[in-house]
Amino acid sequence: MFKKIRTRPVIMDHDGSADDFLSLILLLSMEHIDLLGVSITPADCYLENALETTLKLLTKAKRTNIEIGIGHFHGINAFPADWRAKPKILNALPDLIGIDTNPDPSAFRNSQELIIEKLLTAQETVTVLLTGPCSSLVQAIEREPKILNHIAEVVWMGGAFDVPGNVVTYNHNSTAEWNVFWDPISAKSLLAHQIPVIFIPLDVTNHVPVTIDFLKKLANQSSQSWANLAGQFWATTLDTIPTYEYTYFMWDVLATSFLHIPEAFTLEEAEVDIVTQGASAGRTYRKANSGYHAKVATDVNKKLFYNYLLGALSTTY
Numbered sequence: 418m419f420k421k422i423r424t425r426p427v428i429m430d431h432d433g434s435a436d437d438f439l440s441l442i443l444l445l446s447m448e449h450i451d452l453l454g455v456s457i458t459p460a461d462c463y464l465e466n467a468l469e470t471t472l473k474l475l476t477k478a479k480r481t482n483i484e485i486g487i488g489h490f491h492g493i494n495a496f497p498a499d500w501r502a503k504p505k506i507l508n509a510l511p512d513l514i515g516i517d518t519n520p521d522p523s524a525f526r527n528s529q530e531l532i533i534e535k536l537l538t539a540q541e542t543v544t545v546l547l548t549g550p551c552s553s554l555v556q557a558i559e560r561e562p563k564i565l566n567h568i569a570e571v572v573w574m575g576g577a578f579d580v581p582g583n584v585v586t587y588n589h590n591s592t593a594e595w596n597v598f599w600d601p602i603s604a605k606s607l608l609a610h611q612i613p614v615i616f617i618p619l620d621v622t623n624h625v626p627v628t629i630d631f632l633k634k635l636a637n638q639s640s641q642s643w644a645n646l647a648g649q650f651w652a653t654t655l656d657t658i659p660t661y662e663y664t665y666f667m668w669d670v671l672a673t674s675f676l677h678i679p680e681a682f683t684l685e686e687a688e689v690d691i692v693t694q695g696a697s698a699g700r701t702y703r704k705a706n707s708g709y710h711a712k713v714a715t716d717v718n719k720k721l722f723y724n725y726l727l728g729a730l731s732t733t734y
């Protein structure tokens with residue numbers, strides 16, 4: 418069968434929550450994407466768990482040639498421990514528990530080194546997809562500024578511009594989104610490096626909740642093993658704290674979809690900035706005429722997105 422040539426090189430940096438892995442699954446399904454490496458940031462996860470899940474998924478997809486890097490920086494504002502522990506469940510799901518990986522973290526390269534090497538040796542400029550904090554990428558840039566010219570764009574699930582944030586914690590006023598709050602200093606540095614950044618913030622992810630209706634549709638396709646696994650992953654998110662209503666969103670999954678269905682998104686060119694300290698730490702905001710240039714996704718064609726997702730998860734690869 419004719420297959421689209423793999424054309425677009427991508428590096429993914431994720432932080433090991435359930436939707437980060439759903440994003441990895443989605444990325445592996447994209448035939449036009451050449452995934453150069455996967456870096457793990459120990460933010461919304463514990464590193465050992467996230468490394469294990471990452472390796473299990475690459476093994477299941479027969480893509481263990483994709484190199485994994487691990488971050489050693491632990492951020493400024495830690496994620497709650499119960500959120501970090503939660504995705505450990507994924508490793509025990511029936512479809513994954515039998516995949517024996519047992520990775521030793523000390524055998525893996527540091528994220529910065531992985532990012533630097535993959536960018537410098539790529540044949541063309543690379544898209545960097547961030548579904549967690551941006552610290553590893555920024556540390557890599559600071560260590561080897563030459564990589565700046567090798568980055569086509571950074572697609573980042575992060576920020577909350579014209580909507581409330583999702584950080585609810587001591588000494589904070591909830592104006593920030595978690596991926597930015599974890600390391601607001603790096604987030605501001607990323608903008609200061611003036612590479613093209615496309616934010617997929619809460620402004621647009623709020624439009625796409627993970628609904629029970631969607632999960633039922635997905636379950637109708639569960640004869641396909643990725644659809645089945647994805648349904649199980651999402652099922653683990655049903656008790657998401659802090660609300661009594663089910664409000665898990667397609668955060669990282671939406672950002673990842675941008676690589677396949679950019680036409681579904683409305684992007685705005687904006688000048689923005691980031692607060693690094695105090696009660697608004699991690700807040701991303703508009704700063705007309707004197708901010709950093711960035712693109713901000715403000716809307717998405719929901720029907721196109723959910724249909725794309727159901728289609729992508731029901732293919733075999």
Ligand code: AGV
Pocket residue numbers: 434435436437461500548549574583594595596657658659668669
């Ligand atoms: O702010 C959204 C980011 C996404 O990268 N993460 C989860 C997604 O992976 C942090 C987050 C916000 N609310 C959460 C989060 C919750 N209730 N549980 C776990 N993580």
Ligand code: CA
Pocket residue numbers: 431432433434436437461548549669
């Ligand atoms: Ca994430």
